Amino acid sequence: MTSKTRIPIQLQINGRRHELEVEPRVTLLDALRDHLGLTGTKKGCDQGQCGACTVHVDGQRVLACLTLAAQAEGRAVTSIEGLAEGDGTLHAVQAAFLEQDAFQCGYCTPGQIMSAVACIREGHAGSDDEIREYMAGNLCRCGAYPHIVAAVRQAALEVASSMETAS
Amino acid sequence: MRDFSYLRANSIDAARQAAALPGAMLLAGGTTLIDLAKCGVTEPETVVDITHLNGLDGITVDDRGATIGALARMSSVADHADIKSRFPAVSEALWQAASAQLRNMATIGGNLMQRTRCPYFRDPANFPACNKRTPGSGCSAIGGVTRGHAVLGTSEACIATYPGDLATALVAFDATVHLGDRQVAADDFFLLPGTTPDREHAIEPGEMITAISIPASAAAGRSTYLKVRDRQSYEFAAASAAVGIEFEADGRTIRDLRVALGGVATKPWRARAVEEALKGKVLEADTVKQASLLAIEAAVDHGANHYKIELAPRVIARAILKVGETA
Ligand SMILES: Cc1cc2nc3c(=O)[nH]c(=O)nc-3n(C[C@H](O)[C@H](O)[C@H](O)COP(=O)(O)OP(=O)(O)OC[C@H]3O[C@@H](n4cnc5c(N)ncnc54)[C@H](O)[C@@H]3O)c2cc1C
Ligand code: SF4
Ligand code: FES
Ligand code: FES
Numbered sequence: 001m002t003s004k005t006r007i008p009i010q011l012q013i014n015g016r017r018h019e020l021e022v023e024p025r026v027t028l029l030d031a032l033r034d035h036l037g038l039t040g041t042k043k044g045c046d047q048g049q050c051g052a053c054t055v056h057v058d059g060q061r062v063l064a065c066l067t068l069a070a071q072a073e074g075r076a077v078t079s080i081e082g083l084a085e086g087d088g089t090l091h092a093v094q095a096a097f098l099e100q101d102a103f104q105c106g107y108c109t110p111g112q113i114m115s116a117v118a119c120i121r122e123g124h125a126g127s128d129d130e131i132r133e134y135m136a137g138n139l140c141r142c143g144a145y146p147h148i149v150a151a152v153r154q155a156a157l158e159v160a161s162s163m164e165t166a167s
Numbered sequence: 168m169r170d171f172s173y174l175r176a177n178s179i180d181a182a183r184q185a186a187a188l189p190g191a192m193l194l195a196g197g198t199t200l201i202d203l204a205k206c207g208v209t210e211p212e213t214v215v216d217i218t219h220l221n222g223l224d225g226i227t228v229d230d231r232g233a234t235i236g237a238l239a240r241m242s243s244v245a246d247h248a249d250i251k252s253r254f255p256a257v258s259e260a261l262w263q264a265a266s267a268q269l270r271n272m273a274t275i276g277g278n279l280m281q282r283t284r285c286p287y288f289r290d291p292a293n294f295p296a297c298n299k300r301t302p303g304s305g306c307s308a309i310g311g312v313t314r315g316h317a318v319l320g321t322s323e324a325c326i327a328t329y330p331g332d333l334a335t336a337l338v339a340f341d342a343t344v345h346l347g348d349r350q351v352a353a354d355d356f357f358l359l360p361g362t363t364p365d366r367e368h369a370i371e372p373g374e375m376i377t378a379i380s381i382p383a384s385a386a387a388g389r390s391t392y393l394k395v396r397d398r399q400s401y402e403f404a405a406a407s408a409a410v411g412i413e414f415e416a417d418g419r420t421i422r423d424l425r426v427a428l429g430g431v432a433t434k435p436w437r438a439r440a441v442e443e444a445l446k447g448k449v450l451e452a453d454t455v456k457q458a459s460l461l462a463i464e465a466a467v468d469h470g471a472n473h474y475k476i477e478l479a480p481r482v483i484a485r486a487i488l489k490v491g492e493t494a
């Protein structure tokens with residue numbers, strides 16, 4: 001048997017560097033929640049099926065429950081805590097979720113928002129059908145789907161118009 | 168999940184060597200491996216992380232065909248402009264698989280190696296009998312709930328469905344799996360269960376998928392992937408078909424046809440009998456429907472999965488008519 005001691009890893013999360021020692025099997029989700037106290041990222045199924053644990057790694061949305069913390073070393077991780085600006089100004093997607101009342105219990109919401117930010121950035125929020133398809137990896141047990149689609153649509157329009165004013 | 172040691176490979180050779188050691192497994196996107204480790208199905212001693220290797224994620228497309236590195240993500244291949252235009256069935260098979268998050272993680276190499284979704288296979292604590300997991304232990308599915316199980320290519324030892332979408336398209340268009348210097352036709356890469364359902368792929372310990380290549384063809388250029396499932400998105404196929412068509416100059420007579428089935432067989436299932444029956448024929452709905460029935464001539468059901476025998480030929484016919492009609 002090979003020895004399975006804890007390994008030292010460095011993670012870059014929301015622009016800050018963290019050093020921790022973890023068992024190799026520790027997922028990025030458990031590292032965030034249990035080792036770093038960043039509990040905004042939720043654990044739903046822990047099996048890649050619900051999307052509650054969605055975070056960004058190097059700007060891409062991924063599932064933290066199926067990513068080993070060690071695999072994320074050297075990559076830039078963004079969790080829901082890192083989305084708003086330093087002064088507390090909400091990201092357009094966060095604001096749209098509030099305005100459209102896109103949740104009930106809120107458990108799936110951090111994952112929905114992280115997924116939606118990426119969905120818009122990828123250019124996959126062009127129509128309601130496209131939003132439904134590309135947000136399908138985020139389940140909502142409360143069934144807030146119509147409001148979630150409305151929030152993503154609103155945020156996508158805002159992002160597009162802010163890009164126009166910027167250019 | 169049992170603990171393991173973690174090794175980060177810094178070269179292909181190092182990865183191969185490390186993975187050849189007993190109990191070692193390659194780790195790419197982790198969407199199969201970590202999932203199954205959590206289920207207690209795979210218990211690696213060591214995981215060899217290959218996601219930090221450089222140069223294995225390229226996608227090149229030219230007049231001869233496409234070459235896709237083993238570490239290319241499903242999402243990058245699905246969204247690649249030349250894959251979309253020259254191999255639409257490949258792009259469609261990929262974007263209709265899993266979810267956006269999973270496709271950003273999952274690699275093409277890992278995708279080919281994904282395991283069956285047979286619920287008994289995935290639940291060792293409650294179902295110790297599974298010939299695929301523990302050779303000789305029996306099969307819990309036979310006589311159990313079989314709604315998702317295969318109707319083609321089954322054996323007395325195992326009736327588990329091969330769940331992947333991409334490989335169905337790869338088999339239709341004669342793709343090749345590159346294992347370093349060695350190459351295997353995609354159709355031969357996936358093994359029938361027979362008496363050894365634990366052996367699923369023509370790959371040996373210490374080998375690694377480095378790339379896949381797909382030859383260009385007119386049929387691949389005019390192709391589609393039709394996936395029918397229990398919900399509209401984020402679900403494995405109940406039945407699916409990768410279909411490509413090439414017409415003679417008259418625009419109606421079929422010169423070349425490719426048909427492969429997913430979700431109904433123990434491996435990605437090329438339906439050559441359907442192809443042969445329709446080559447040289449004029450595209451016409453009744454002819455196509457009749458020929459599609461040839462795909463399920465050898466099908467055997469286990470009760471609850473009987474619907475797949477009805478569904479599969481309909482999916483084939485719909486896919487052929489769809490690619491055929493978009494002139
Ligand atoms: C909830 C869920 C839904 C899904 N839905 C679908 C679906 O609808 N359609 C579909 O097709 N798939 C679906 N999948 C499966 C998914 O596509 C696969 O899990 C994924 O493609 C595996 O790739 P990976 O890089 O994550 O592999 P990993 O999990 O890293 O590896 C899988 C296996 O391949 C081996 N391996 C990895 N890379 C190589 C290599 N280069 N050479 C040799 N061996 C290698 C590993 O050792 C391991 O045994 C789903 C998965 C989940 C979790
Ligand atoms: S069908 Fe195959 S994978 Fe499923 S329980 Fe039987 S032997 Fe195991
Ligand atoms: S907790 Fe990760 S997908 Fe459900
Ligand atoms: S708001 Fe309750 S799960 Fe989505």
